[in-house]
Amino acid sequence: MKKLLAVLLLTPVLLWSCGDDDEPSGPAGEYASGVFVINEGNFGGGNASISHFDPVNSEVDNGIFTSVNGVALGDVAQSMTLSGDQAYIVVNNSTKVEIVNYGTFTSTGTISEGLANPRYMAVNGTTGFISNWGSFDDKFQQVEPPFIAVVDLSDNSLTTKVNAGSGPEHIFVFEGKLFVSNSFTNNVQAFDVENYNLLGTTELTQGPGQIVIDGDNNLWVVSAGSFGGNDGALTCINTSNYGVEREVRLGFNPASRLVVNEGDNTLYFYSGNSIYQFFTRDAEPALLTEMSGFVGIYGIGYSDSEDLIYVGDAVGFAGEGKVARLNTDGSVVDEFPVGVGPNSFVFTP
């Protein structure tokens, strides 16, 4: 009941924060509200899947793309992005983006033109931006250089390719700017969303991953650090001048995933089975909890509407993954089974 109350109380805030003047006009359908879990599947196994979780009645529906559309989603679902009524699912090893109406999850199209190792997608109006690692030869030498595919979402055609740094990973649109974390490097780049000009480059700790924005309109980026170097970091970037506002050295290597709470003042991330929280005004992060029953955390999410943390366990990729919901004090609310390799969560607006 408390949760429900929280949801009700937060609803006006959400509406306001969405910037909508009227009621939110999401799609209709069975999956129109709730949480999507992106299960990447086994590499080469062709068993990527999407789960839907309805927090109101705690119902889980696994493999919804296949159950609705009658075909496999593909190999390695890397990420999913919502925009309007549509969900864009980047299927890395199938070199495509599957588009569905997320309310019904019926397929509405596929983007595949020009892609090479697609990773993440961001949408600005009717323009889609997809980060691509490019292609590699036998010796893992780059053949096609890394790029951002710019896609016209009215017909899903490729508009152009914008050169990116090595291993472009998470991609984030904010106030007419496109931020890209180049995960094989030590920088984040900013591009103009209209003419794709490079606006600036921020140097930070090696291996930048997921980007979030805080209440001060600053970006926070998690850097995994160098391999085995115990030198990961959280970096705060000024979105106007692309300078580093703050760098928080972690002393360990975190996963390259980062989420922010509803109040935009607390970050959550993990390393191994340890979940950390970081109040952006604090000097350093604190251990929130250890997921003792987990084989290995593989993804993290934060539900604004529930004020809960979602954590995915890939269970060694040897079977179904599982998801735990945690209160912000680290205590476990419940767990539910999902598909193979849950790597991220997408919450409906």
Place this chain on the structure above:
Amino acid sequence: MSRLVLIALMTFLAHLGTAQMDSVLLDDVTIVGQEWRGYATGVKLRSLTPDSLSANQSMADLLQSNALAYLKVYGNGQLATLNIRGTGASQNAIFWHGINANVTSLGQSDFSLTPIALVDNVNLQYGAGSSLLGSDVIGGSVHISSERREDNQLVVGLSQGSFGLLGGNVKGRFHSGRWSGATRIFDQRATNNFTYKNTSVVGTPEIEMEHAAFKQWGAAQDFWYQINKRHQISGHLWYQRMNREIQPGIGVTQKDNQEDITTRALLQWSADYNQHKGTLKVARLQDRIDFNSDASVMPRTYVSYEHEYFGSRNWSVRGGANWQILSAEIDAYQEDISENRNDIFISLNWHPSNRWEVTGNLRQSFVPGFDPPLTPSLGWSYLVADWLKWNGNLSRSYRVPTLNDRYWRPGGNINLRPESGHHAETGFEIKHNSLMHQVSTYYGQVEQWIIWLPQEGFWAPENIDEVEIYGLEYEGQWAINSNLILDLSYALNHSIRLSGVSDSFVGRQLPYVPKHQIKSQLSYDFQWLSIGLNTQWVSRRFTNADNSQELDPFLLIGVNATVKTGDKWQFAISTENITGTQYQLMQNRAMPGFNYQFTIQHTFDLNSKP
């Protein structure tokens, strides 16, 4: 010890003559137990002596259609690993002339690489055999070898088949005075553009495979030289090379290429002084795998000596040792690795009476940084009646972690312990007029089972699981009349995880272990014509540890016909999967529907006419 088993089998096969077309059932086991002093009493052995007309087949094809084994095959002509008695790919081994020839980095073998054209004999040993054969033999083992024959002959075969398949092989034998030899050459290629259902696209259209072509060739040379009545030396050389486009998963765009090159050389000396027999082997084996252009080179040097002493009519003893140096040049190891693995072993065979035979074996391996268990086994057979034999075996098994398990960076764990198992099996052999039956049941537990788990950004192996394995095998043959023979076999395999990394895995069947397999072969032989009907049915297989995903059961039917004109020409046509069943042996890897192969073979008899 495997050598003894092999010689036992060869000796028996030689008695049978050379006209073996299909698998020989039952008798080989009996022979090992009774006529010849083997040390594998109570261990189930099967000869799969291949037909020369199937020379273009791979070992994977032969085993999948003729043995109670499951091959996890990653596409047509692609990587094929072996599961016998519900174990994993690394818990079985291939032995070349008695030497473990698993790829040392992976601890397993790709049975698609080995063409039947290069071997004379294929024998399958079911169940734990570490006391006889050393590491890796937890589920079973496959033995390939060539055989000395006093013959002068040249056999040339050409094949053409579906999906651009073209193949040719030449096998020559010569014998003169003290010298005998055999030369084999083999070549095969296919565009492999079979059609399959693309299950990842709306409408699941039939599309053509674009990236699975392969070409391979190989050659083997054997010689035997009889120094005198008591001493013989032999040399055996082997070279095989296969280039493959790696067949991607359905809906996967990745395109990899791999080249596998295997070279083997063995020099063997044997002495036979009636009561004493000695055998010395010196060998060098090397596997090279170029995945894309990332090369791994794994040489192995092998030296063994064993000595057998026949105490009297009713007992014999043998003992020996082998020394191996495994090396590896693999980028991911970050340094060149060299590791010694040495074994000592002793075996005793005792016939307390005409009906009883008992053997005991004891082996100790020495591997730096490890403590492989002392590995004993005890086997027996008892002739209950002329038509009924009871046998059994108790043994331990072990598997030393692979070089990848230990040295791969990141993740490799030098502190892994060997896998270790305890096993029991017992069974009956029944022969009654035209009917033969063999029933085996087995039970085992394997501890310290190694699995790889994801860490932060890499994977690492751990000794985690404990697995219980039990099952039943039936193999029977019915000579319906003098022309018509039915072979029928069935396997029930339970491989249950007793403990694992997640509770959701406990009590579940291991992935890719079918609970049921039925295989049958109906052969009709009439003068110049032979016709065969092969069927196999395999139950569903789970693809993951919690059994939440599975592959559908499948039935495959094949028909083949051979026409012989005189002693010289043979024409054969074989068809596989005549019903065009869509099936998978490995998750998301397409397999071909209906396919055929046409073979023409000519034999040149070069023996001087009397």
